Amino acid sequence: MTAVSDTLTPAPDVVLSTAFAADLDAADFRSEPLRRLWGDEADDALARGMREPILRAVAGDEGTLATLGRLLVLGMPQPREAVAAAIPRLGVDGLVALGLAHVEDDRVVPTSLLRPQSFVDADGIGEWWIASDLDEVALDGPLPAEHVLGVGGASRTLAEVIMPIEVDRALDLGTGCGIQALLVARHAGAVVATDVSRRALAYAELNAQLNGVTTIEFRLGSMFDPVAGEAFDLIVSNPPFVITPRAEGVPAYEYRDGGLVGDALVEQFIRTAPAHLTPGGVAQLLGNWESRAGRKELTGRAGLDRLTSWVPADLDLWVVQREELSPLGYAELWIRDGGTTPRDPAFTPMLNAWLDDFAERGVTAVGFGYILLRRPATDGVPLRRLERVGQSVSNVGSALRAGLAAHDLLVSGMPSTLVTAPDVTEARHLLPGDDDPSIIELRQGGGFGRTISVDPALAAFVGACDGELTVGQIAAALAQLFDVPLPDLWADIEPRIRQLVLDGFLAPAT
Numbered sequence: 001m002t003a004v005s006d007t008l009t010p011a012p013d014v015v016l017s018t019a020f021a022a023d024l025d026a027a028d029f030r031s032e033p034l035r036r037l038w039g040d041e042a043d044d045a046l047a048r049g050m051r052e053p054i055l056r057a058v059a060g061d062e063g064t065l066a067t068l069g070r071l072l073v074l075g076m077p078q079p080r081e082a083v084a085a086a087i088p089r090l091g092v093d094g095l096v097a098l099g100l101a102h103v104e105d106d107r108v109v110p111t112s113l114l115r116p117q118s119f120v121d122a123d124g125i126g127e128w129w130i131a132s133d134l135d136e137v138a139l140d141g142p143l144p145a146e147h148v149l150g151v152g153g154a155s156r157t158l159a160e161v162i163m164p165i166e167v168d169r170a171l172d173l174g175t176g177c178g179i180q181a182l183l184v185a186r187h188a189g190a191v192v193a194t195d196v197s198r199r200a201l202a203y204a205e206l207n208a209q210l211n212g213v214t215t216i217e218f219r220l221g222s223m224f225d226p227v228a229g230e231a232f233d234l235i236v237s238n239p240p241f242v243i244t245p246r247a248e249g250v251p252a253y254e255y256r257d258g259g260l261v262g263d264a265l266v267e268q269f270i271r272t273a274p275a276h277l278t279p280g281g282v283a284q285l286l287g288n289w290e291s292r293a294g295r296k297e298l299t300g301r302a303g304l305d306r307l308t309s310w311v312p313a314d315l316d317l318w319v320v321q322r323e324e325l326s327p328l329g330y331a332e333l334w335i336r337d338g339g340t341t342p343r344d345p346a347f348t349p350m351l352n353a354w355l356d357d358f359a360e361r362g363v364t365a366v367g368f369g370y371i372l373l374r375r376p377a378t379d380g381v382p383l384r385r386l387e388r389v390g391q392s393v394s395n396v397g398s399a400l401r402a403g404l405a406a407h408d409l410l411v412s413g414m415p416s417t418l419v420t421a422p423d424v425t426e427a428r429h430l431l432p433g434d435d436d437p438s439i440i441e442l443r444q445g446g447g448f449g450r451t452i453s454v455d456p457a458l459a460a461f462v463g464a465c466d467g468e469l470t471v472g473q474i475a476a477a478l479a480q481l482f483d484v485p486l487p488d489l490w491a492d493i494e495p496r497i498r499q500l501v502l503d504g505f506l507a508p509a510t
């Protein structure tokens, strides 16, 4: 069943891709029209691995959108005549020439998926057409090792995390279907997209053509080899960071497994990336990091500490750990991700291989999150920020950009005038019958959605930051109000005001 997608590689061709894009455009082959066609519930069910609800919703519909939906979104064979009518500019022969399908009798058999992917960035809402290999729903079974992934949860996470900054040159390492390269191309003069998989690069190039993006250069090779001696203003990567045991019977999926032991690939990336950053340049990646218990001569070390030790002291480092899994939870997650469930005979041997591998290194937990490295453009105190963020987040890229700007600002001193960010609210909790709150919380509506407890003096300070009164004026008024010497009050609240600026609760008044 997987043989066709194993051997077929897309054949990008700018003339054919342009014709295909015109057909897709004319058919309104986009997320919203498709969702309207088969309904919200069926659309959501597909994301959970069920295609039946969509098939039932469009049963008997031979129209263009339904035909393209079944063929390209679900990866199911369709009558040749209906496909020919749905893509008149490209034609069935063109689809075959692009390496996306073959013809069997009077049916067009897709060998790839092609889906609309909507995204939101600083420029607003947009949508790409993204081709990738048939997924496990279309294949009805586990994925082949050389599978080229479409846009998944991790791709979306990285896309949200990438800072919306204008740069000259960007690198997307491990581009896969090319989604991150397309995104950064919106803000970069030129992008280099690399991958160790020739098939992935073919998909990425085809996707750039389908979406009319001409500023991406595609290079084959492992890690930083294809860009030896080159530096970039922005490096992004959703690398193959998944920790995989090197044991017989455990598939090494090219799309998620870099072939090294434990989290060595993330370590290698972090140790190598700095040499490829321009002054002020930023690298952003997703990763896993192992916490290890002490064994024999080795002392145990938490994952975030190990990660920090890989970063040169003069670089800024900001790590956001989104979750931490036990070895068992981690193994189960990634075995299931490859399409193997506990009912499959292969599941238990794989689980044992994973747990043995973790035990070998004394792994007690695996952290997941995003890492930001920056080569500072000027001398200053490097940023070292390691945090665990469990709550839901939004506009992370903009929040990271603001956090870096706040760090740079504070290196040169406290701004004279501050203003409370517009998404900040205050909650006061009182014991029944009390007039004074026992807890005051400041809450952030966007970004990292932080909630912090503050005392009355700090709450009053934040409340007075209207962009007109200076920091000095507010502090003096509070010292009088609370009847404490100004130096004492300032020594108490100044570090916490700095933290509020770093966290985006307060911003310099413009």
Ligand SMILES: C[S@@+](CC[C@H](N)C(=O)[O-])C[C@H]1O[C@@H](n2cnc3c(N)ncnc32)[C@H](O)[C@@H]1O
Binding pocket: 149, 150, 151, 152, 154, 155, 158, 173, 174, 175, 176, 177, 178, 179, 180, 194, 195, 196, 197, 200, 221, 222, 223, 237, 238, 239, 240, 241, 254, 255, 256, 257, 258
């Ligand atoms: C998790 S996928 C990410 C794809 C895409 N960038 C995204 O965000 O959806 C990782 C990609 O890294 C590629 N890869 C695997 N090993 C690599 C290596 N040693 N050097 C560069 N890329 C590699 C895989 O082929 C795959 O396309």
